[in-house]
Amino acid sequence: MKSLYSRLVIACAILLSVLLTGLGIVLGQFFPLFSENSNLILQRQYWFFLILTLVIAFVLSLLIATRMMIQYARPIDEMTKITSRIAHGDYLARIQTSESEYDNDLAKGINKIASNLQEMSTMQIMEKERLKTLIESMGSGLLMFGRGGTVNLLNEVFKTTFGLSENEVVGKTFKDIGLPIAIENLIEDVFMTEQVRAEQVRIDISDHPSYMSVHGAPVIGRHGNWLGIVVVIHDITELIRLEEVRKDFVANVSHELRTPITSIKGFTETLLDGAMHEPAIMKEFLGIIQKESDRLHLLIDDLLELSGMEREGFSLMYSPVNVKDMIGDAMDVVSRSMERKKMNIVAEIPEGLIIDADADRLMQVMVNLLSNAINYSKEETTVTVAVTHDMNEAVITIRDQGIGIEQSELPRLFERFYRVDRARSRDSGGTGLGLAIVKHLVEIHGGCVEVDSTIGVGTTFCVHLPILHNK
Known part of the structure; x- marks a missing residue:
C-alpha cells in the first residue's frame, strides 16, 4: 500500500506536467507571429526564453511541492506507520518529537496513547503472572469452568491429585473429565442453581480412601453477568485422620480412667456396706483399691509427661x-x-x-x-x-x-x-x-x-x- 508521501509525489509530478503543458500551450499561441516575418535570431531568442521559463517554473513548482510534502505529508506518513505498529501491539513505538515537523499535538497524543497502552500491557502481564503464581502455589486443587461449561483453567495440585494432564481436561465439560460422581454432582448443582455449594466427599484414589473438601461457587462479573464457576478441592485426609486419632484418644483416656475409678468406687461402697467389719475382706479390698489408685496415678503421670513433651518449648538437658x-x-x-x-x-x-x-x-x-x-x-x-x-x-x-x-x-x-x-x-x-x-x-x-x-x-x-x- 502506497504511503501518503508517495501519493503526493506522484500528484505533484502530474500537476507540474499539467501546468507546464498549459504554459507551453499559452506561449505557443505567440509562435505564429514570429514564424514568417521574424528573423532567425529572434526565433532562437524566443525558444530560449520559452524553455528557460518552463525550466524556472518547473524548478519553482518542484521546490514548493517538496517543501509542502516535507512539512505536511512526511510527518503524517510517519505517524501513520507508528500508529499501525501500535495497533499491532508494538507499544514501544514512539514518534520522535525532537524534529520540528513532528513536534505537534497529534504526535504528542499518539505517544501518550502508546505510553498508556504500554503501561496497561505491563500491568496486565504482571497481574497475569501474579494470578498464575497464586493459582499454582495453592495447596488446593482448582478447576474453573467458562460460561459454556468447559474447563478453561486448572492448577498443578488438581492434576497431581487426580492424575490428569492439562490436555485431558481443558476444553472439556465436567462430565467428560472422569471426576468422582460426588464432585460431578456438586458441580452440576452449582451450574443449575448458580449458588455456592460446599461438601466433604470420600473418594478412592489409587485404591486408597481420601477425603476432600469441595467448594463450588459461581463467578460473577463486574456488571453482574455470569462468567462460569470455580471449584476448589482441598485434601482433608490428614485432618480426618487426626480427628479420628483425637476421638480414639479421648475414648481411650475415658476408658482407662473409668476402669480404676469404677473399681475404687465399687470396693469402697462394698466396704461401707459392711465388709469393713471383716478384717480379711477389708484388707483384700484395700489392697485392690491401693493397686487401682497406683494405676490411676501412673496413668495421670504418663499423660502429664506426654503432654509436657509435646508442649512448645520443651527441651532436653544435654x-x-x-x-x-x-x-x-x-x-x-x-x-x-x-x-x-x-x-x-x-x-x-x-x-x-x-x-x-x-x-x-x-x-x-x-x-x-x-x-x-x-x-x-x-x-x-x-x-x-x-x-x-x-x-x-x-x-x-x-x-x-x-x-x-x-x-x-x-x-x-x-x-x-x-x-x-x-x-x-x-x-x-x-x-x-x-x-x-x-x-x-x-x-x-x-x-x-x-x-x-x-x-x-x-x-x-x-x-x-x-x-x-x-x-
Missing part, C-alpha cells in the same frame, strides 16, 4: 552420657521385676561409649523398653541388651523371648493407648502410653526407634541415637 552406666542403672530399676519372673539379662555393651543426650530421659526410654520386655516374656527367659556404634550413631537393641506381636499390629504399636492384648496389658499394670513416650523422647533426641517381632519367638526394639548433638 550432657555426656556413658551408655554402659546408663543401661546398668536402668537394669537396676527393673531388677525386682526380673527376679519375680526368674529372668536373666545378657548385656553386650562396649566400654567407654559416650553420647550427647539427656541422661534422665534416656534412662526413662530404657526402663520403659526393659519393662515391656519383662512384662510380655515368659518366666525363666532371657532379655538381651546389645549396643553397636559407628562414627555418627549408636544403636541400642533390646531383644526378648516373649509372646511376640503380629506383623499387622506393628505399625500402630507406638500409638497412645494402643494395646495388642488389652487384657494382658492391663494385668501387667501398663498404661498404654509407655511406647508413645519412648518414640517421642527418641525423636526429640534426633533418633528413631524400630521394632520387629515374631509370634512365639520374641520382639526386638532398636533405638538409633546420634553420637553428637547438633546444636
Whole structure:
C-alpha cells in the first residue's frame, strides 16, 4: 500500500506536467507571429526564453511541492506507520518529537496513547503472572469452568491429585473429565442453581480412601453477568485422620480412667456396706483399691509427661552420657521385676561409649523398653541388651523371648493407648502410653526407634541415637 508521501509525489509530478503543458500551450499561441516575418535570431531568442521559463517554473513548482510534502505529508506518513505498529501491539513505538515537523499535538497524543497502552500491557502481564503464581502455589486443587461449561483453567495440585494432564481436561465439560460422581454432582448443582455449594466427599484414589473438601461457587462479573464457576478441592485426609486419632484418644483416656475409678468406687461402697467389719475382706479390698489408685496415678503421670513433651518449648538437658552406666542403672530399676519372673539379662555393651543426650530421659526410654520386655516374656527367659556404634550413631537393641506381636499390629504399636492384648496389658499394670513416650523422647533426641517381632519367638526394639548433638 502506497504511503501518503508517495501519493503526493506522484500528484505533484502530474500537476507540474499539467501546468507546464498549459504554459507551453499559452506561449505557443505567440509562435505564429514570429514564424514568417521574424528573423532567425529572434526565433532562437524566443525558444530560449520559452524553455528557460518552463525550466524556472518547473524548478519553482518542484521546490514548493517538496517543501509542502516535507512539512505536511512526511510527518503524517510517519505517524501513520507508528500508529499501525501500535495497533499491532508494538507499544514501544514512539514518534520522535525532537524534529520540528513532528513536534505537534497529534504526535504528542499518539505517544501518550502508546505510553498508556504500554503501561496497561505491563500491568496486565504482571497481574497475569501474579494470578498464575497464586493459582499454582495453592495447596488446593482448582478447576474453573467458562460460561459454556468447559474447563478453561486448572492448577498443578488438581492434576497431581487426580492424575490428569492439562490436555485431558481443558476444553472439556465436567462430565467428560472422569471426576468422582460426588464432585460431578456438586458441580452440576452449582451450574443449575448458580449458588455456592460446599461438601466433604470420600473418594478412592489409587485404591486408597481420601477425603476432600469441595467448594463450588459461581463467578460473577463486574456488571453482574455470569462468567462460569470455580471449584476448589482441598485434601482433608490428614485432618480426618487426626480427628479420628483425637476421638480414639479421648475414648481411650475415658476408658482407662473409668476402669480404676469404677473399681475404687465399687470396693469402697462394698466396704461401707459392711465388709469393713471383716478384717480379711477389708484388707483384700484395700489392697485392690491401693493397686487401682497406683494405676490411676501412673496413668495421670504418663499423660502429664506426654503432654509436657509435646508442649512448645520443651527441651532436653544435654550432657555426656556413658551408655554402659546408663543401661546398668536402668537394669537396676527393673531388677525386682526380673527376679519375680526368674529372668536373666545378657548385656553386650562396649566400654567407654559416650553420647550427647539427656541422661534422665534416656534412662526413662530404657526402663520403659526393659519393662515391656519383662512384662510380655515368659518366666525363666532371657532379655538381651546389645549396643553397636559407628562414627555418627549408636544403636541400642533390646531383644526378648516373649509372646511376640503380629506383623499387622506393628505399625500402630507406638500409638497412645494402643494395646495388642488389652487384657494382658492391663494385668501387667501398663498404661498404654509407655511406647508413645519412648518414640517421642527418641525423636526429640534426633533418633528413631524400630521394632520387629515374631509370634512365639520374641520382639526386638532398636533405638538409633546420634553420637553428637547438633546444636
